[in-house]
Amino acid sequence: MYFPQKRITIYAGHYGSGKTNLAVNHALALRREGKRVKILDLDIVNPYFRTKDSEALFRREGIELIASEFAGTNVDIPAIPAAAQSAFDDREASVIIDVGGDDSGALALGRYQRAINDEGDFDMLLVVNRFRPLARTPEDAAEIARSIEGASRIRFTGVAANSNLGGETDAETILSSEEYTKSVSALLGLPVVYRAVREDLREALGNKLERIQPVKITGKIWF
Amino acid sequence: MADKVLVKGNEALGEAAIAAGCRFFFGYPITPQTELSEYMAKRMPKIGGTFLQAESEIAAINMVLGAASAGARAMTSSSSPGISLKGEGISYIAGSDLPAVIVNIQRGGPGLGGIQPSQSDYFQATKGGGHGDYHLIVLAPNSVQEIVSLTFDAFDLADLYRMPVMILGDGMLGQMMEPVVFPEHSERVLPEKTWATNTTKGLRKKNIINSLYIKPDVLEKINFERYARYAEVEKKEARFEGYLLEDAELVITAYGATSRISRNAVNALREKGIKAGLLRPITLWPFPKEAYQAAAKTAKAFLTVEMSMGQMIEDVRLAIDCARPVHFCGRTGGMIPTPGEIEAKAEEIARAF
Incomplete structure (x- = not known):
């Protein structure tokens, strides 16, 4: 598996890039390796889609969810729970941090930058989807990455490629995104840590790409 | 793009x-x-x-x-x-x-x-x-x-x-x-x-944008x-989309996101042998009254699906002049109806056909 193994993995990136889905998949994978896992929801920007949507799944799997008690309710307010501090104090646990979109979402992460940078045992992944309207060029994605680093005061360590067209994603969608992924990686001087691919498309890609990480789709599906 | x-x-x-x-x-x-x-x-x-x-x-x-x-x-x-x-x-x-x-x-x-x-x-x-x-x-x-x-x-x-x-x-x-x-x-x-x-660039009389008319006869005329x-x-400008309406005995009607859920319900009902169809208004004003009147020719009943306590249902009744019973299936407060709920209500109505 290509999910990073540092104690802390932070998922950040542009709006709707798929951070929450990758964070949930990563947490599940670590848990299945027997690790004690905490997932920290730091998204205080979008109250509609968040890690809390997978609460039942976490309970079943024995993953500790740290999220605002107001998350997903009708009084959803930009609050971070006090328990968030335990992600940094309890160094025996693996921690996945799901950050809100763009620099505005990353601001909340900045609250913990000292703990994260001082400990140093972390990866921060830039999640990119070239089909999202404001991240269509590698330059757009790089600009967003730099603004996130500015807001959070934490440096990215790698790229998680997640280009997809939702339900219409096929192997070609992913293959045609490779040039974009490589450009983002080159512009920022960051390695491509993995390429997220919906499980059922894994086989069709064979060995055409490196570091393919199969993922499930979690969270809300309305229709 | x-x-x-x-x-x-x-x-x-x-x-x-x-x-x-x-x-x-x-x-x-x-x-x-x-x-x-x-x-x-x-x-x-x-x-x-x-x-x-x-x-x-x-x-x-x-x-x-x-x-x-x-x-x-x-x-x-x-x-x-x-x-x-x-x-x-x-x-x-x-x-x-x-x-x-x-x-x-x-x-x-x-x-x-x-x-x-x-x-x-x-x-x-x-x-x-x-x-x-x-x-x-x-x-x-x-x-x-x-x-x-x-x-x-x-x-x-x-x-x-x-x-x-x-x-x-x-x-x-x-x-x-x-x-x-x-x-x-x-x-x-x-x-x-x-x-x-x-x-005006000095070339025409100035235009005035106004909604105040002191004289009632002037306001009435406007x-x-x-x-x-x-x-x-x-x-x-009235617009709608019909789905399986040609022989529909039960016309389910919904707009916006609930029409997507209703369409799933229509497909499930057809598989169960119930002649259901979907009438989706695209313009809510003007309301596509004629489409409802046309659907009423084959329909024995209508079922309105809304995320409300029942609002569009009044326009449906008016459009067909209450010529058919119009039933209601809805959730409110932010709850979303499921295809199952719609199917259950539809089956209950269809049993009386």
Whole structure:
């Protein structure tokens, strides 16, 4: 598996890039390796889609969810729970941090930058989807990455490629995104840590790409 | 942007408005439409447009009134409680015969309500909503792709009939992401805005935008003229989509996001041998009455599905003059009906056939 193994993995990136889905998949994978896992929801920007949507799944799997008690309710307010501090104090646990979109979402992460940078045992992944309207060029994605680093005061360590067209994603969608992924990686001087691919498309890609990480789709599906 | 992108409903509203020539957006944040304001804040400065976050919803709608008076394509957006605040301004825009586009991404109510999807502003949208005799054209998309095409239509219809147009969505449509294409916008042939207050250059008499008429006979005459225009809109612009209506004994009817859920229910009911069909109004005002009258020819009953306590159901009954029983299946407060709930209600009705 290509999910990073540092104690802390932070998922950040542009709006709707798929951070929450990758964070949930990563947490599940670590848990299945027997690790004690905490997932920290730091998204205080979008109250509609968040890690809390997978609460039942976490309970079943024995993953500790740290999220605002107001998350997903009708009084959803930009609050971070006090328990968030335990992600940094309890160094025996693996921690996945799901950050809100763009620099505005990353601001909340900045609250913990000292703990994260001082400990140093972390990866921060830039999640990119070239089909999202404001991240269509590698330059757009790089600009967003730099603004996130500015807001959070934490440096990215790698790229998680997640280009997809939702339900219409096929192997070609992913293959045609490779040039974009490589450009983002080159512009920022960051390695491509993995390429997220919906499980059922894994086989069709064979060995055409490196570091393919199969993922499930979690969270809300309305229709 | 000719190829496919993965877009949220709220973002699609913004990008489509820009493609339709909207260069003035006056916003104020409220869940679940905030991404639209945020998108415009990022995009407008890059294309020479104006994004302005107003100090309130009331200020924003009055800025729209100002920009529209000058002949510009202007837009504002909000969600339910914020639309109530805009009510006065919308009435002034209607009373001034100005084109403008207003987006309502509905959430649960009444009052401050909740942030989850709802369709409980149907009355407000289709029956005027503010004070006085007036209507809005109300468009109800049911996918992110249709949000794009109806946003194009909204600006054209507003200019064509000199009246405000509302795009009525809900939290589901605003928040969900779907792959879409942004086609080139080819405008209808539209009348020149000879009424706009866009400087006389000393070459013509000045234009005045106004909704105040002290003499009642003058105000009545203007209202009569406006209603003659509304009659033309009712005649020409009503739109709907029918699905399996040809032999439908049970006509399920729903707009927006609930029409997608209802369509799933129709398919399931057909598999069970129940002749169900779906009538989806695309324009809520004008309401596609003739489509309902046509459907009533084969229908033994109608079933209205809404995320409200039952609002559109009244228009369905009026459209068919209560010639068939019209049943109701709905959730409220931000709860979303499931295909199963709709099927159960439909089967109960069909047992009596």
